[in-house]
Amino acid sequence: MNGFYTLFHKELLRFWKVGLQSIFAPMIATLIYLFIFSHVLEERAQAYPGVTYPVFLIPGLLMMAMLQNSFANSSSSLIQSKISGSIVFVLLSPLSYMEVFVAYVLASIVRGLLVGAGIYLVILIFFDMPLQSLSWVFIFALIGNGFLGVLGVIAAIWAEKFDQLAAFQNFVILPLTFLSGVFYTIHSLPPFWENISRFNPFFYVIDGFRYGFFGISDVSPYFSLMIVGIGFLAVSWVTLRMLKIGYKLRQ
């Protein structure tokens, strides 16, 4: 327990030491997005009854920023220590692979939540944001960040160079986030794309998260939670296997 706590604490310290970059940068980026979109698209029809388009956008952008940050946290920490070689200190320690896994993912979740909370607080100043159910919001924030934290671990274990990690980010993470209904409800899509979106786990993260704010969503939040939960367990299982057999780390 103690060893685990040290690694978790070290991971928190790591992003805290570069705090400005790791927390404020995404906050500013998201706010810029939001002001541009809301200015340009003010006239657009309401996505849901009573929900203006800019307000509709907020949960999606918020979640997107969190997902990008939780992914960035575990993946950049791991790939850096892999490439610099300092990962040996973790590999030499008696930490179990489960402890290593949880420490990295938990640190990712904390970073994602901090970024999310920061953006949310600023948004409250400028927008009149409804909040139907804090629990749903929190649950989806938690599991979404966890999901991406795990994907970050997988990507960093798999990648041997920084550009491979960037490729994973550009060809997997980015398309999945952008095609997940951040900017629209999938009902507004042609049927073909609507069906494709239904295979994207990120869609359920954002849809469920949005439900927490508006009480309206494309699919039931319980169904979304189930899908995301299954997805989370599946990627966690894969990651734990990788860590257990020492895939790329002990070969």
Place this chain on the structure above:
Amino acid sequence: MIPAIEAKQVYKHYGPVSALVGIDLEIEQGEFFALLGPNGAGKTTLINVLAGLTLASNGVAKIMGHDVVRNYREARRVVGVVPQELVFDPFFSVRETLSIQSGYYGLRNNDAWIDEVLYHLGLRDKENANMRTLSGGMKRRVLVAQALVHKPPVIILDEPTAGVDVELRRSLWSFIKRLNGDGHTIVLTTHYLDEAEELCSRIAMLKKGEIVALDSTKNLINNVSGYLIRLRLSSEALPSDLQPLLESYAEGCFILRVNNYSKIEDVLAAFRIEQIRVLEMELMQPDLEDVFVKITGNTKDMESV
């Protein structure tokens, strides 16, 4: 008593390269042991297998009786490893690095021991410096300190003195000797053979992934028969009678191997007959270097480091 280190038929293949080929090795508790061999012999690979950093392709390795794969947590608790590569975490200071490392082993209030280690490694005035700002030799000292935070019964040092100045080398070894005196088992690799000869009671020599010699330092040296004589002569050529004794020729000096002192008279007699004058002569006691050269047939790799 349970051996400190036990390797049974350990193999490691990297694709077509075989880094370890059936290593069998037992090191008793309390030994001061050296793993020697030319570059690429497999020393680091063997250490990595023992530390659990690399999974063996085949075979079993145990530290203090704990299987490094099946009981990895227990095995890692009882071993401290100084890796060969200079690695460090650029986010932290020396003391932070050591506290974090202690934390991994579940040690919360380790400051007294950390202070002691810092002192013996000459790091006291650097404890608050960021790792990034340290010189290479200083970083190496921190690596040694990191391996010692949990007072492991087995300490493995992979070239701890590479790039380290004379003064630290001396203080490092006296600290390590003290730990050995307290019962810690020490295993080291080095390319400075005089270091191994002075410190280690037993030596394994590796070549191409195999143990080619394993004996006490004394026996290894005694088994190199005879002495070497280095000669500079007035002649370019060696009398033909003496050709069989020729060990090597470099920079105008002949090195001859003789089995005993009386043979030296024969050599001098041969020169007299051919009217060759001896310009310089040096009698060399056999040392570990001779053993190394003889067994691994390798001088270049050793000198390149």
